[in-house]
Amino acid sequence: MSMNHDNATAQNQLISSDIHQSIGLLTRQLHNALNGLGLIEKVQDLAGEIPDAQSRLSYIARLTGEAAEKVLNRVDQAKAQNEYIAEEANRLGVLIVQDPVAAVAKGQVMNFLLEVKKSNQIIDGHLIEIMMAQDFHDLTGQVIAKVVDLAATIEEQLIQLLIQTAPMESNQKETTAHQVQVPYKPHLSGPVIIHEGNADVVSGQSEVDDLLASMGF
């Protein structure tokens, strides 16, 4: 029993060692292939873009979270305003039933109408803010497009690597199949994810206005 166990352990160690050696060999081959094909720099560039993609995804999560919170807060406030007006309407209804003339004479009806007008403006303000909160769709959409573009570029480079390192016969077939794939490359940078330490971008409308004013526009 113990001898069998020892044999199995030795065999497992042998397999582990083989796997380790194989991975080492593959890594070396991949490194040499990349080096030989001049792809090391491209792969390094792509690896450098991955933290940027992470920042972009964090930006999307932050923006959608903020928008959801803003909408829910505004809905709560609008509902509270609505409830207040409903309570005031009930209260005025009771007063009118008790003494309609007094309700008008004491200005209770007029006060209520003024309260309704005021509430209407407040609720309208909340509705506008709820609408404005939906602008995250535009901003996150642009950022998502950039992440998708990065993924497409990585895929393209990996396919290229696969083609160039494949045996000659399959290389020719694959090249024909993938030659037409040109990843979409937007020239504009889109929303700024990190403003801190970036002197080339503005962080808000006041900086836009200051910049234009300083240039005489």
Next chain:
Amino acid sequence: MANELRFLVVDDFSTMRRIVRSLLKESGYADVEEAEDGVIALKKLRSSTFDFVVCDINMPNMNGFELLNEVKKDEKLKHIPILMVTAEARKEDILLAAKSGAAGYIVKPFTKVTLDEKISLILTKLGLK
């Protein structure tokens, strides 16, 4: 007079077009058309009459800078003020827009107050308000 002005809102995101349209309506500008990129906007500008353009920059087919250049070199269209409303926050883009003839520049996300202020300022400069 200002409330009778005809606006063209150019943005590839329908949500943003809808937001700007609603804000304009809220400010009393009810005559608003939409276009989803520069190509469609240019067609609409050449086939109809507009007084004001609110334009995104990052769009497919023809971006906001290209549309701005096309409008400014067209004798019949160059008088139309173009207000850029965009997520592009690079200083060089802002200055390029100004040098190319944009009437104003708003960075997203923006507020209703900012949009109202910029439109009002442009209309006042042009004597339309």
